[in-house]
Amino acid sequence: MSETRPKRTTLADVAALAGVSAVTASRALRRPEMVSADLRQRVETAVRDLAYIPNQLASALASARTGMVAVVVPSLTNGVFSDYLRALHDVLIPAGLQAMVVNSRYLPSEEERAISTLLGQHPEAVILAGIDQSGRTRRLLEHCGVPVIQTMELTDDPIDINIGFSQRDAGYAATRYLLDLGHRRIGHIRARLDPRSRRRSEGYRRAMEEAGLDPTPYLAETPRPSTVGLGAAMFAEILARAPGLEALFTCNDDLALGALFECQRRGIAVPGDLSIIGFNDLEFCASSFPALSSVATPRYEMARRAAGIVLEIVRGSGARPATNRIDLGFSIIQRASTGPRAAAAVRAVG
Amino acid sequence: MSETRPKRTTLADVAALAGVSAVTASRALRRPEMVSADLRQRVETAVRDLAYIPNQLASALASARTGMVAVVVPSLTNGVFSDYLRALHDVLIPAGLQAMVVNSRYLPSEEERAISTLLGQHPEAVILAGIDQSGRTRRLLEHCGVPVIQTMELTDDPIDINIGFSQRDAGYAATRYLLDLGHRRIGHIRARLDPRSRRRSEGYRRAMEEAGLDPTPYLAETPRPSTVGLGAAMFAEILARAPGLEALFTCNDDLALGALFECQRRGIAVPGDLSIIGFNDLEFCASSFPALSSVATPRYEMARRAAGIVLEIVRGSGARPATNRIDLGFSIIQRASTGPRAAAAVRAVG
DNA sequence: AGATCAGATGAAAGCGCTGTCAACATGAGG
DNA sequence: CCTCATGTTGACAGCGCTTTCATCTGATCT
Numbered sequence: 001m002s003e004t005r006p007k008r009t010t011l012a013d014v015a016a017l018a019g020v021s022a023v024t025a026s027r028a029l030r031r032p033e034m035v036s037a038d039l040r041q042r043v044e045t046a047v048r049d050l051a052y053i054p055n056q057l058a059s060a061l062a063s064a065r066t067g068m069v070a071v072v073v074p075s076l077t078n079g080v081f082s083d084y085l086r087a088l089h090d091v092l093i094p095a096g097l098q099a100m101v102v103n104s105r106y107l108p109s110e111e112e113r114a115i116s117t118l119l120g121q122h123p124e125a126v127i128l129a130g131i132d133q134s135g136r137t138r139r140l141l142e143h144c145g146v147p148v149i150q151t152m153e154l155t156d157d158p159i160d161i162n163i164g165f166s167q168r169d170a171g172y173a174a175t176r177y178l179l180d181l182g183h184r185r186i187g188h189i190r191a192r193l194d195p196r197s198r199r200r201s202e203g204y205r206r207a208m209e210e211a212g213l214d215p216t217p218y219l220a221e222t223p224r225p226s227t228v229g230l231g232a233a234m235f236a237e238i239l240a241r242a243p244g245l246e247a248l249f250t251c252n253d254d255l256a257l258g259a260l261f262e263c264q265r266r267g268i269a270v271p272g273d274l275s276i277i278g279f280n281d282l283e284f285c286a287s288s289f290p291a292l293s294s295v296a297t298p299r300y301e302m303a304r305r306a307a308g309i310v311l312e313i314v315r316g317s318g319a320r321p322a323t324n325r326i327d328l329g330f331s332i333i334q335r336a337s338t339g340p341r342a343a344a345a346v347r348a349v350g
Numbered sequence: 351m352s353e354t355r356p357k358r359t360t361l362a363d364v365a366a367l368a369g370v371s372a373v374t375a376s377r378a379l380r381r382p383e384m385v386s387a388d389l390r391q392r393v394e395t396a397v398r399d400l401a402y403i404p405n406q407l408a409s410a411l412a413s414a415r416t417g418m419v420a421v422v423v424p425s426l427t428n429g430v431f432s433d434y435l436r437a438l439h440d441v442l443i444p445a446g447l448q449a450m451v452v453n454s455r456y457l458p459s460e461e462e463r464a465i466s467t468l469l470g471q472h473p474e475a476v477i478l479a480g481i482d483q484s485g486r487t488r489r490l491l492e493h494c495g496v497p498v499i500q501t502m503e504l505t506d507d508p509i510d511i512n513i514g515f516s517q518r519d520a521g522y523a524a525t526r527y528l529l530d531l532g533h534r535r536i537g538h539i540r541a542r543l544d545p546r547s548r549r550r551s552e553g554y555r556r557a558m559e560e561a562g563l564d565p566t567p568y569l570a571e572t573p574r575p576s577t578v579g580l581g582a583a584m585f586a587e588i589l590a591r592a593p594g595l596e597a598l599f600t601c602n603d604d605l606a607l608g609a610l611f612e613c614q615r616r617g618i619a620v621p622g623d624l625s626i627i628g629f630n631d632l633e634f635c636a637s638s639f640p641a642l643s644s645v646a647t648p649r650y651e652m653a654r655r656a657a658g659i660v661l662e663i664v665r666g667s668g669a670r671p672a673t674n675r676i677d678l679g680f681s682i683i684q685r686a687s688t689g690p691r692a693a694a695a696v697r698a699v700g
Numbered sequence: 701a702g703a704t705c706a707g708a709t710g711a712a713a714g715c716g717c718t719g720t721c722a723a724c725a726t727g728a729g730g
Numbered sequence: 731c732c733t734c735a736t737g738t739t740g741a742c743a744g745c746g747c748t749t750t751c752a753t754c755t756g757a758t759c760t
Contacts, residue, residue: 008495010716021740026718036738051493056470057416058716061407061745077432085426089453098467100450103439117448120406143401145358228634257634264614264639284578284607289614360746371710376748386708408746411715 009050017046029054060122069310070123071101072114074130074194077225079253079282084129084151084303091307095315097124106194106225112137119144125310127303131155131162132195147313147320149306152299153196154327161309163302163326167196170330171203174249174277174295177332179211182341183247183275187218189234189259190251191226197251200279204249217242226251231258232265239266245274246341253278253285256292260337271339281333290336298328359400367396379404410472419660420473421451422464424480424544427575429603429632434479434501434653441657445665447474456544456575462487469494475660477653481505481512482545497663497670499656502649503546504677511659513652513676517546520680521553524599524627524645527682529561532691533597533625537568539584539609540601541576547601550629554599567592576601581608582615589616595624596691603628603635606642610687621689631683640686648678 015025020039028035028043035043046052060066071088073081088099102118104111112134118126119140125147131154133141141148141159148160153167178186188204190197201221208215220234231254239245239262250256256278263270270276270290278285281296305328309321365375370389378385378393385393396402410416421438423431438449452468454461462484468476469490475497481504483491491498491509498510503517528536538554540547551571558565570584581604589595589612600606606628613620620626620640628635631646655678659671 011718012716022716023718023740024738027739030718034738039739051489053466053469053490053494055411055472055716056467057407057411057472058745059718061405061411061747062716062718064718064745066407075432076426076435077429079427082425082427085453098452102448103435105439116403117406119403120409122405122407139401140403144403227637229637232637254634258637261637261639284604287577287579287582287608287611289611362746372746373710373748374708377709380748384708389709405746408715409748411717412746412748414715414748 008055009052011052011054014043014046014050014052017050018042064122066122066124067096068098068100068121068123069125069127069307070115070118070121071099071127072104072111072118072129073101074104074106074111076103080280080297080299081129083300087300087303088127088307091304091311095311097311097315099127106192108132108134108137112140115140124314125149127151127306127310130196131158131164133159147310149309151302151306153199154325158324161306161321161324163305163309163328165298165302165328165330167199168203168206170279170295170297171200171249172207173203173330173332174200174279175204175207177334178247178249178275178277178338179207181247181275181338184211184213184341185218185242185244185246186213186215187220187235187238187242187245187248188215188250189231189238189248189255190219190221191224191230191234191255192251193221193223200251218245226255228254228258228261231255232262233258235259235262247275247277247338249277249279251279253280253282253292253294256294256337257284257288260288260290260292270337272342275338277332277338285333285335288337293335293338294333296331296333298330301328358405359402361402361404364393364396364400364402367400368392414472416472416474417446418448418450418471418473419475419477419657420465420468420471421449421477422454422461422468422479423451424454424456424461425575426453430630430647430649431479433650437650437653438477438657441654441661445661447661447665449477456542458482458484458487462490465490474664475499477501477656477660480546481508481514483509497660499659501652501656503549504675508674511656511671511674513655513659513678515648515652515678515680517549518553518556520629520645520647521550521599522557523553523680523682524550524629525554525557527684528597528599528625528627528688529557531597531625531688534561534563534691535568535592535594535596536563536565537570537585537588537592537595537598538565538600539581539588539598539605540571541574541580541584541605542601543571543573550601568595576605578604578608578611581605582612583608585609585612597625597627597688599627599629601629603630603632603642603644606644606687607634607638610638610640610642620687622692625688627682627688635683635685638687643685643688644683646681646683648680651678 011022011025015022025043028040032040092099102114104114115137127149129152131150150158150162151164153164155162190201205215220238248259256276268274278292278294281294285292285294361372361375365372375393378390382390442449452464454464465487477499479502481500500508500512501514503514505512540551555565570588598609606626618624628642628644631644635642635644
């Protein structure tokens with residue numbers, strides 16, 4: 001079966017059956033209004049009878065239009081990217097464009113490989129989740145001749161167009177929020193150690209230092225990918241190290257959920273004994289007990305805007321956006337898991 | 351920018367710069383061992399200097415090899431498919447194959463569209479998550495001339511090759527497990543209503559009926575996609591309807607987690623007052639409080655095997671597996687969220 | 701030394717489709 | 731009745747690459 005090449009039906013077969021030339025058959029499919037109703041009908045019938053599927057490869061090669069936009073995300077696992085990809089599809093599909101998404105697994109080397117492969121397929125645009133491309137990747141992208149959109153985060157030096165928000169500011173704001181609640185011993189957990197979470201942590205560090213606090217004793221980090229279980233374990237580790245912990249900011253919601261479970265396991269009241277705030281505001285944050293505070297990130301909107309810009313450039317007027325850097329911001333979502341510094345904690349701290 | 355066609359560098363440019371013919375340049379890249387060290391060197395230098403990226407379209411068209419395998423999954427959101435896709439990548443990438451994954455969103459119409467598009471790109475194999483293809487889709491797949499692997503579930507009538515486990519048996523086993531624990535008023539929540547979850551529910555229904563129990567009063571279902579919040583809401587709904595509930599089997603872990611949170615919110619002890627078992631055994635089940643029992647499904651293994659078979663057929667000996675239907679089974683993972691029927695509940699039921 | 705052969709290279713053909721342009725009807729206008 | 735738009739259709743070339751297959755070299759054998 002792997003050696004028999006049954007010679008897929010081609011446009012020529014369809015044309016022959018319909019009794020027209022290949023060009024006409026092509027037009028009947030691609031621009032039906034250019035072909036008389038009679039022939040169009042015959043071609044359509046032939047297509048159906050032969051179960052003809054156009055060879056996109058040949059079509060793309062001849063027309064120099066692939067109808068494909070390349071998308072690189074660092075993870076498919078992460079709930080963050082499902083909203084992101086959904087937005088992309090919502091915009092691209094109705095416009096007849098196909099998103100080709102590949103996963104870089106948070107590895108610059110894989111990203112480079114992926115982009116190189118994708119570029120070979122001649123996408124009409126490239127949408128990247130992230131701003132941290134390697135130098136070689138950047139060069140490829142700069143010379144590929146199609147729009148490149150970097151998302152998820154802001155950069156001062158975009159390859160082409162940039163849509164996002166400041167991860168650092170968001171991390172800062174989350175920490176600041178806990179500080180404003182009166183907390184001082186604020187822990188921070190981060191996993192994976194990708195550049196984006198690193199910048200969130202920088203925000204945490206800056207807020208702490210500005211408040212005259214030393215973040216070191218309350219910090220836990222690991223290169224392992226974040227999971228709920230890891231959140232629980234790392235929280236336990238900080239707790240062992242810094243008993244007087246009053247609040248916790250985690251780099252994402254999975255870690256926050258893990259910490260919350262660990263609190264339940266140990267009988268630590270949330271937010272009575274400990275306030276918790278996560279990051280991303282995934283769906284479960286609103287439904288947990290207590291509901292988790294988090295930092296809402298505009299991931300659907302970032303992707304929607306990115307796809308919209310692509311559409312305008314490749315299918316619309318060709319007009320590029322007025323500005324090549326769009327800040328979509330973020331917001332702190334206050335829920336039951338965070339509260340003011342409790343009397344008990346105040347007493348313990350002195 | 352959209353109108354300027356800067357004429358990407360082609361193999362001919364590379365060949366010219368290296369002072370060789372296009373064929374030699376092609377060979378230097380594709381089968382280096384066929385070219386003398388000297389010329390190979392010159393070609394490689396030219397490639398680097400020109401930042402040449404081969405046009406995969408042209409390459410695929412000429413060689414009839416795309417190096418791509420088409421993958422259709424119904425969801426990217428669902429934690430289930432991240433393990434699945436990871437396995438696919440783990441096997442395919444090192445073999446030089448690229449997985450092109452598209453999301454059918456649990457819609458047969460989208461699946462048909464997606465497969466039609468994918469087939470136009472001439473994949474070397476097709477891997478499907480699910481067995482419920484529409485008639486037209488089936489016909490396309492049967493005539494496409496490449497291996498087709500249906501996964502996630504077993505069918506008596508595979509298109510080509512089938513790897514999975516019985517969703518119905520798994521649903522039956524989960525319910526049976528609760529029955530064996532002594533529970534009688536066993537609730538069941540299911541969302542999305544896709545064929546796979548329907549068969550899990552059929553297993554539940556059969557187990558209940560075999561035990562002489564009427565499942566109707568304890569059943570809640572909705573076509574909406576399942577979320578943690580939905581799990582909580584639907585659980586609350588059953589509770590209002592059937593106060594004496596002793597146990598709950600949910601169609602997936604997200605719903606189970608929602609139900610667990612709802613129990614915490616209402617002060618219902620788990621498993622003291624209510625046993626809960628989910629489905630899929632996602633990572634968080636082991637870390638929640640109490641840890642959630644679940645049905646572990648071999649999703650990594652299914653994908654790994656599927657990819658392995660693809661590899662063997664398209665890059666290996668071309669040998670197809672001895673059997674075209676592989677059952678990978680499932681297992682009940684017992685954790686803290688399930689326990690025997692409590693004395694209190696026994697009393698209440700009478 | 702002449703025949704033989706493996707290895708390296710290039711010329712030509714063509715993968716399946718679409719862009720371009722010429723050819724051909726058709727009916728309107730003069 | 732002839733000319734000229736208008737609208738359809740087809741011939742041809744070519745997208746960028748790889749796959750024959752022929753050619754040419756230099757080494758090997760007798």
